[in-house]
Amino acid sequence: MVEKNLDFRSDTTTWPTPEMREAAAKAAVGDMGYGEDPTVNELERVAAEVFGKEAALFCTSGTQGNAVSVLAHTDRGDSFVCEARAHLYTIERGHWSVIGSLIPKLVKGVDGFLPPDDVRVAIGRRRRAGPKTSLLCLENTHLSSGGSPLSPEQMKEDYDVAKEYGLGVHTDGARIFNAAVALGVDVKEIAKGSDTIQACLSKGLAAPVGSVVVGTESLIEKAKYYRGMLGGSMRQAGIIAAPGIIALTKMVDRLAEDHANAKVLAEGLQRLGIELRLPLKTNMLFIDYTGIGWTGEDWSKACERLGWKSRGGAMGTRLVVHYGIEREDIEAFLEGLEKII
Ligand SMILES: Cc1ncc(COP(=O)(O)O)c(C=O)c1O
Structure with a gap:
């Protein structure tokens, strides 16, 4: 496990x-x-x-x-x-x-x-x-x-x-x-x-x-x-x-899981109106939440409510997907975020 x-x-x-x-x-x-x-x-x-x-x-x-x-x-x-x-x-x-x-x-x-x-x-x-x-x-x-x-x-x-x-x-x-x-x-x-x-x-x-x-x-x-x-x-x-x-x-081959999970996260966030500032290439997303009118504080608070650590910058932040984060966690995060938005 x-x-x-x-x-x-x-x-x-x-x-x-x-x-x-x-x-x-x-x-x-x-x-x-x-x-x-x-x-x-x-x-x-x-x-x-x-x-x-x-x-x-x-x-x-x-x-x-x-x-x-x-x-x-x-x-x-x-x-x-x-x-x-x-x-x-x-x-x-x-x-x-x-x-x-x-x-x-x-x-x-x-x-x-x-x-x-x-x-x-x-x-x-x-x-x-x-x-x-x-x-x-x-x-x-x-x-x-x-x-x-x-x-x-x-x-x-x-x-x-x-x-x-x-x-x-x-x-x-x-x-x-x-x-x-x-x-x-x-x-x-x-x-x-x-x-x-x-x-x-x-x-x-x-x-x-x-x-x-x-x-x-x-x-x-x-x-x-x-x-x-x-x-x-x-x-x-x-x-x-x-x-x-x-x-x-x-541990090398399993990095593919991180990349796939990052993609699921990126697509889910985009569906919620949160944009990517840079194209997703590997395991990290650079996001922009100004399109949904959020500030860094809104982002940080939402993540905290959902049990995640993430520092919100003024207009966006970086999200890194890694070992310890699984597909079901990403899905639960997106579901929770949708409700908060
Ligand atoms: C691209 C890159 N190079 C080097 C380092 C330095 O590694 P360390 O934190 O182990 O000193 C980092 C750390 O995040 C990094 O992202």
């Missing part, structure tokens, strides 16, 4: 499955700092295999995974190219500036895709006298575009431009499995378009903690150095790595 978790705010609110809790309790452990935690080592082996990369690194969070990856690709004072609303640029406390002394060069994406010519322009800017541009960062799925997946072909287009100029490529793949499932491709195909990828275990895949970074042996070795610097060299971390193995091996 799936424990109900009626929370639309984010897929970060997912709870571990009963199997994950049991695996955590029984996990074989050792000192990860000495490379001796067998469960962490197994998680890293599985992650490298799933992505078809040489090596992997278990990190405490997506932010840490992105930070150590960006540092692994760059020298202090370098610049990097990324999408103007990328999570890494807008949300992560500027680790690239504070720790890396890096200079961002922003490109406006189209549904999260960076037009190759614009990437060329960004790299080329001040090339002769300016800072060395050493990294291109992508985000898949792209959060600010409504959880848009980038296809292997799109990734390759930007990857090829990066390689033309000798740049490394890092992908913030917090929700890369949502992309793979939505596109119906193996995540290995998407991963070919990036030298390193950070993938969150703790979002739609429902593990309680952590991310993996995958890539070449040499980049992962560098990332490991920076993980140590950022306090990510943990001790008996097998307890939190064990759910991560289940996340990677057993």
Whole structure:
């Protein structure tokens, strides 16, 4: 039985499955700092295999995974190219500036895709006298575009431009499995378009903690150095790595259920006069309730009455569908909402 978790705010609110809790309790452990935690080592082996990369690194969070990856690709004072609303640029406390002394060069994406010519322009800017541009960062799925997946072909287009100029490529793949499932491709195909990828275990895949970074042996070795610097060299971390193995091996295919449930939710809301601000692509909806004359307060109160957590913004909000929310919950929510409206 799936424990109900009626929370639309984010897929970060997912709870571990009963199997994950049991695996955590029984996990074989050792000192990860000495490379001796067998469960962490197994998680890293599985992650490298799933992505078809040489090596992997278990990190405490997506932010840490992105930070150590960006540092692994760059020298202090370098610049990097990324999408103007990328999570890494807008949300992560500027680790690239504070720790890396890096200079961002922003490109406006189209549904999260960076037009190759614009990437060329960004790299080329001040090339002769300016800072060395050493990294291109992508985000898949792209959060600010409504959880848009980038296809292997799109990734390759930007990857090829990066390689033309000798740049490394890092992908913030917090929700890369949502992309793979939505596109119906193996995540290995998407991963070919990036030298390193950070993938969150703790979002739609429902593990309680952590991310993996995958890539070449040499980049992962560098990332490991920076993980140590950022306090990510943990001790008996097998307890939190064990759910991560289940996340990677057993929780990926079920993301299709979230996408299907998000579609049912979107269609139901539209029937009630609530619009989508962005097209639905994966597991997140960006809605606008001004058409029915509602404010954020109206939305929040209605959700609270129905037993759901959802923060209402002035004109609309984001709803994320995830493990712990089932079809019957969405249907009950829509029925309740209709009565309130
Ligand atoms: C696109 C994206 N990247 C990175 C992160 C950071 O992950 P974490 O919260 O584990 O640091 C998030 C978190 O929500 C995210 O949505």
